[in-house]
Amino acid sequence: MTVDVNTAFAQAKAEQIEPMHAEARAFQERIDRGEIRPLGGDRYEVLTGWDAGETFIVQRSTEGRIEQILAQHGLDTTTGGAALYTTTPAWHGLGAVIPGGISDIDEVLKLARIDWEVSKRRVLYEWDDGVRVAADRYVTVRTDSGEALGTVGGRYEVFQNRRVFEFLQDLVQRYDAIWESAGALRGGRKTFVTMRIPRSIVIDRGGLDDEIILYLAAINSHDGTSQAESVVTPWRIACGNTERFASQDAVHRWGIRHTKGGLSSLELARRTLGLTLNYAKTFEAEENQLVRTDLLIDDFHELVDSLWPVDDDATDRTKAFIRGRHDQLDGMFREQARKLGRTAYAAERTVTDFLDHRTQVVPRNLSEDLTRAQRTLEGTHDDLKTKAHRQLLSLAR
Template identity: 80%
Template sequence: MGTDVNDAFTQEKTSQIEAVQEEARAFQGRIDRGEIAPIGDDRYRVLTGWDEGETFTVRRNTEGRIWQILAQHGLDTTTGGAALYTSTPAWHGLGAVIPGGITEIDEVLKLARIDWEVSKRPVLYEWDDGLRAAADHYVTVRRDSGDALGAVGGRYEVFQNRRVFEFLQELVHRHDAVWESADALRGGRKVFVTMRIPQPIVIDRGGLDDEITLYLAAINSHDGTSQAESIVTPWRIACGNTERFATRDAVHRWGIRHTKGGLSNLEEARRTLGLTLAYAKSFEAEENELVRAELLLDDFHALVDSLWPVDEDANGRARTFAQNRHDELDGMFREQFRNLGRTAYAAERTITDFLDHRARVVPRSLSEDLARAQRSLEGTNDDLKSKAHRQLLLHAR
């Protein structure tokens, strides 16, 4: 069976925290091995694994020994509890958990504590013992708590949570989808809902049975830093870290700007997202083509050379670097085809794994591992992955 990234994330997070709590030396060992890196004030960032990019805080006793790990889930707690609904318990154990999920958006908003609204108020300043309004400067404010969420301009339009999310309700009824999770992050500055696409993608059914579950996530923001958007992703959003991973690994995205008339695009978004099931079937068909296509070792080497061409006038150091990369990819491919067969699918998995976890970077100011984590979060390698997929698909056909 394939790997569910959400289960893998939960398992790795749990074992990670337990291991560090059991022995402080194990924690230091992870730093020495480049698995985590300090970022100041007893805070650390994970550099490898399913939760690459995650941050957490370490608490120490008076003797300096680690006694508690606090993962940074980022959930809003303005109303006194974690603003989260989920159908599956998250690694942090917070929020309202409804096994099997629910199907009504109003219930989702209430359980996730995101049924509040936002207003736009003018920015005021003191002058001669009075208050004046700053022209074209506003602040977005939560109506339930009065908390300021962000500074915006006059053209910025507030999108209420229910208005942005309710357009997905039709997909719930039409395709028997289930609301998987909903939450608010960073005091309500960002709000999310996710639903599971009913039919998973299965690669090589009856053979490898590599299963991929996809989710639709709708994201609303209230701080003026980003547009509202919907994405198709393998991640179920249940904290600040899975939010980053969901947007990083999105395979489709759609968005609207917070401007007057922006919400008129919701009908087009509904139509576009309604095509997601067709997209999933198309993606499944392509991956199955790769599974059935034999790929010789020489063909794999040619793919590597096309992805990382070496200039004719490259110096000796560059050629040595390229040869080392070539040899590493060769070894990874040989390992993959022991499990997946000598196929185009094994080649694609090799390229993806190399780009995500092995490829060297040449950072200007960050450590190599930290630069790799930043590159992964920014999707720097997406073009290479897409190019490899297209070339392997052409080979398969």
């Protein structure tokens, strides 16, 4: 069985958006549960699940009834179409889909609608005696539309879209690689390109055959707000959400400053990538240990209790919530055990699935408290996953 987060995300989107169109009440119910918060006007933000951070636009009738809910993909549409090339159809159904993919950079640039360049222009401002030039300040401008993307300093080096493709080719020393996806976000302020790493992680080869596919992606900023970066990630970037997920879930991240030598440190980058591939081998070996380790249901309960300890002075309401969470995790583990066997690997998959897709925040109100709570929650997930992995690995050893 191949574990592909991209397929799971697309399925989740289809399962989520279509029922919203069929029954508008579901949207309000998600707001009531604290899964979605209003941003003002007709915009809403999702707080949990695969699409946490995504925004929706809600179109209402004159009577206030929800008529249409539109997911915001974040892709650039400056040229009249979505700036996306991909080998696999995305959840939003946009972009140029080329099954099997292509290796020619210029063709991908054209299909992805990012065959434009960026130039630096002096910042001018009006003053009493006319127009003046701001010292050492420049505007980055798209050469096809003239749109201003951001403001930068004199030492800022523009990384052209084509150069980023060449950087990835030089990095892996392959010039026939198939490009998985490419495109632009937020009016061209960000661009991305993704290629698949030849070696994937296979867990329990010949048995479960769970394959985790990894991609090498480069994310470039043209607005001066962030450095460029290369990431090794399980995500194939195809929208604003997956760009965010690719960075959040990166196995490896290597930042690239917008300077003249920023794309030249290939040996350091290759060395870091090599460490990443070694990490993948280590991770695969550890996961295979978990597959071979039987786990009693009591051991799983102890793991849950250690991940979410109960304070001695917890209120009855809190204790009831914890019991509900405990029962939910117990049911999820038993379901995983039916498919994967009652093993430490099934326990880890249960905890990961719960943290990624089942955790909810129910705030006191839908304002700053919710945003603060959600940020705190997101910051602890990786720690909990790591803690669970280490504890289960100690049992395996």
